[in-house]
Amino acid sequence: xxxxxxxxxxxxxxxxxxxxxxxxxxxxxxxxxxxxxxxxxxxxxxxxxxxxxxxxxxxxxxxxxxxxxxxxxxxxxxxxxxxxxxxxxxxxxxxxxxxxxxxxxxxxxxxxxxxxxxxxxxxxxxxxxxxxxxxxxxxxxxxxxxxxxxxxxxxxxxxxxxxxxxxxxxxxxxxxxxxxxxxxxxxxxxxxxxxxxxxxxxxxxxxxxxxxxxxxxxxxxxxxxxxxxxxxxxxxxxxxxxxxxxxxxxxxxxxxxxxxxxxxxxxxxxxxxxxxxxxxxxxxxxxxxxxxxxxxxxxxxxxxxxxxxxxxxxxxxxxxxxxxxxxxxxxxxxxxxxxxxxxxxxxxxxxxxxxxxxxxxxxxxxxx
Numbered sequence: 030x031x032x033x034x035x036x037x038x039x040x041x042x043x044x045x046x047x048x049x050x051x052x053x054x055x056x057x058x059x060x061x062x063x064x065x066x067x068x069x070x071x072x073x074x075x076x077x078x079x080x081x082x083x084x085x086x087x088x089x090x091x092x093x094x095x096x097x098x099x100x101x102x103x104x105x106x107x108x109x110x111x112x113x114x115x116x117x118x119x120x121x122x123x124x125x126x127x128x129x130x131x132x133x134x135x136x137x138x139x140x141x142x143x144x145x146x147x148x149x150x151x152x153x154x155x156x157x158x159x160x161x162x163x164x165x166x167x168x169x170x171x172x173x174x175x176x177x178x179x180x181x182x183x184x185x186x187x188x189x190x191x192x193x194x195x196x197x198x199x200x201x202x203x204x205x206x207x208x209x210x211x212x213x214x215x216x217x218x219x220x221x222x223x224x225x226x227x228x229x230x231x232x233x234x235x236x237x238x239x240x241x242x243x244x245x246x247x248x249x250x251x252x253x254x255x256x257x258x259x260x261x262x263x264x265x266x267x268x269x270x271x272x273x274x275x276x277x278x279x280x281x282x283x284x285x286x287x288x289x290x291x292x293x294x295x296x297x298x299x300x301x302x303x304x305x306x307x308x309x310x311x312x313x314x315x316x317x318x319x320x321x322x323x324x325x326x327x328x329x330x331x332x333x334x335x336x337x338x339x340x341x342x343x344x345x346x347x348x349x350x351x352x353x354x355x356x357x358x359x360x361x362x363x364x365x366x367x368x369x370x371x372x373x374x375x376x377x378x379x380x381x382x383x384x385x386x387x388x389x390x391x392x393x394x395x396x397x
Contacts, residue, residue, distance in 0.1 A: 041097060045091070047111075047143070048094060054203050057199035059083075061195055062080075079122060082117075086111075086114045090110075108147040112140050115136070116156065117159075119134060119137055121167070124167040128189070129189065132189075132193045133196075136200055142203075144156055239298075239313040241291055241294055242298035242313050244302065245310060245312035247312070247314055247315055247320075253312075253322055258360060258365065261360045261362075262363070267324070267325070267360065268359075269330040269357055269359050270320065270322055270360070271330055271373060272321075272376075273320075273353050275297060275351060276354055276381075276386060285346075296341075297351070298319070300341050301340070304337045305337075309321065309322070327357060327392065338353050353386070355380060355387075357390045357391065359392060375394065376389040
């Protein structure tokens with residue numbers, strides 16, 4: 030029944046559900062005004078004219094929404110138009126409700142709650158202007174044409190209170206529904222912000238981290254290298270770099286498979302990182318190569334590499350002995366990153382030519 034009434038098209042369904050809330054509020058008000066006719070503070074002819082206007086507006090809105098005709102407009106839900114007609118209906122009710130006219134203004138709360146939910150601030154400002162202007166017109170008409178409304182007479186204060194309570198009972202459920210939807214939207218926005226924040230954190234992490242090993246990636250290490258060179262040039266912190274390479278890594282992939290090769294890379298990264306000081310940084314440089322940046326002398330770097338090699342050999346892979354070769358270079362004053370890395374790379378190849386599973390220093394090669 031709901032599909033037949035409100036359509037299965039999501040966009041239309043939302044607009045029609047809002048229309049249904051407004052229709053239920055109007056229906057409740059009509060029941061109160063019928064009571065007013067019986068009690069003498071409402072004229073039957075005035076109620077018929079008002080109810081006819083409301084019925085015509087609601088019928089036209091339903092047809093436009095249900096058929097999809099309204100979707101050609103900038104406001105496919107016709108929210109601004111429906112709320113404007115609601116303002117006219119409220120102030121018309123103020124005109125004809127005699128001594129109970131103050132309670133006729135209560136539905137404005139629903140109208141402006143809908144406005145806060147669906148309209149832009151300029152539209153809300155125009156709606157406010159319409160509400161004030163139409164109320165002024167209603168007051169002027171009551172003054173100029175007093176015969177349009179019942180004589181004021183004496184009204185039992187208790188009857189006024191009961192009428193106000195009944196009007197609140199009509200209005201508050203609609204306000205509660207709108208408030209619940211606003212609360213749901215706020216929660217949805219909070220969830221979306223949290224998901225976006227997590228996604229941004231992941232993007233930032235991937236931008237500077239190697240996805241396989243979790244170590245800093247090549248871009249991150251290049252940035253660190255440039256910063257270390259700048260500090261070293263000012264004499265703040267001399268440093269060494271070392272390029273580490275897993276020996277016979279192609280054979281590991283060929284014999285054990287790429288999954289085993291990935292596991293070796295992860296373990297080498299984990300074990301190497303565990304053997305370093307807080308100031309040392311090990312990153313994945315590419316393929317099976319790792320880059321180590323260490324403040325201090327070559328002796329400290331050599332000792333750290335010895336610990337890393339020992340840890341990798343002992344535990345990088347349970348069924349195969351994994352070894353590392355490394356080349357170390359100490360940064361020289363005025364040397365850029367490319368020259369420093371080239372010297373470390375030559376030292377690495379010297380270590381491989383010498384039989385692998387060892388460390389070679391660029392300075393020692395130059396001296397030789």
